[in-house]
Amino acid sequence: MSTTAVRLVSESAMPAGVRVSQLQPALGSTISGFRFDGRPLDEAFRAGLRDLLHNRGLVIFEPGTVTAENFTAFAGFLGEFFHYAGPHTPRAPENPDATMIDSLKDKNLRNHIWHADGGFRPDAPAFTALFAQQLPESGGDTIFSNTAWVYEHLDPLFAAYLESLTVIQSADATGHITDRYLDPEEATKARVRMPPFEMPLVRVHPETGRKWIAVNESYVAYIKGASRIVSQNILGILFDMIKSPEATARYSWTRGALAIWDNRVVQHKGIKDYGGGRRILYRATMTA
Ligand SMILES: [Fe+2]
Structure with a gap:
């Protein structure tokens, strides 16, 4: 992962000590130095995060930013929760606003095929948040693509x-x-x-x-x-x-990290390379 600090419009809205760096050129920013204590976010910070998400498509928050219990309260700055959980995605035990994406519980999980969450419905969620609860020893990364970047690199006639x-x-x-x-x-x-x-x-x-x-x-x-x-x-x-590598960013999870992306423009797939290891991510989805 690149840690080169880049100048972003929304950096000015970040509280003191909060750092923004670029994940890849086409999409993705990482935020470090922030700890969510459950209190409502400062309005300028909230607007800055939304701006960052809209412009960079994907934001990764370092482990320690949120917990399994409170990451949904944090992600709530984006909009209303939008639950489309079914029998295959049960509620997370610590957090009723989150569902579990558990590699052992759902053998038919097809999250390793490129998709937008809820893309089978016309009102698919605008944002997805994933919290890394348990990870295999290695592997299980998620790869993201910015389809606005793809559009902008097409031949204009096409x-x-x-x-x-x-x-x-x-x-x-x-x-x-x-x-x-x-x-x-x-x-x-x-x-x-x-x-x-x-x-x-x-x-x-x-x-x-x-x-x-x-x-x-x-x-x-x-x-x-x-x-x-x-x-x-x-x-x-x-x-x-x-x-294509140019349009994508691959994120190697760390336990406790949180990823939030704009589920309209950014699509993703989980990389299923970890054999029998167990991978549990907690998910919350939101409307705009
Ligand atoms: Fe997904």
């Missing part, structure tokens, strides 16, 4: 063409429902609960005005009105760009 396209998103685009709901009746109910929907392929961030590429490998089924071969190839180009 970008203009993409802006004319609509995608169909579906919870079952790559078999998410089929794999999880083995009982056919339950699967049918899940499909009724989470029907496919249309979205523009290029969207505009409401705070920054930056355009971003709204496709991910888990929940985008196809490009509306395009042939299968055109749809697959265009999506393939975009998926490759989203996964």
Whole structure:
């Protein structure tokens, strides 16, 4: 991880002793020197954090910033909690506002495929917070990509063409429902609960005005009105760009660290390279 301090607009809003550094050029900042004591955040600091998240996409807070019990109170500066927990993501024992992403409890967890959290619904959360509760001896990193950065590096003519396209998103685009709901009746109910929907392929961030590429490998089924071969190839180009080293930042977790990202523009995947080790992350998701 780079620790080069970079000048950011929001640095001026940081309290004394709080340091901001860059994780990677395309996205990500790290914050150190802050300890959350449960009291409401100073308004300037709160605005600065929101600004940082909107502009850098991902913010990592060093271990010690928050606890398993209070990280949701801290993340609450971003918006209202948005729970879409199901039987596969139980509530965290210490914290009713968080759900558990436990590598041992959910064998069907597909978080190792690029996705946006809740990307199977039109009102997916705006922000996700993950707290590292338990980690395998090695591995289990999370990799993030900034799809606004991807959009900004497209050929302008190709970008203009993409802006004319609509995608169909579906919870079952790559078999998410089929794999999880083995009982056919339950699967049918899940499909009724989470029907496919249309979205523009290029969207505009409401705070920054930056355009971003709204496709991910888990929940985008196809490009509306395009042939299968055109749809697959265009999506393939975009998926490759989203996964490119230049557009991404890989974070190696430390126990007690907290990551918060803008779940609209930034997509992610957990790296499943830790065999039988156990990895437990606590998650909270929020609306804007
Ligand atoms: Fe996720």
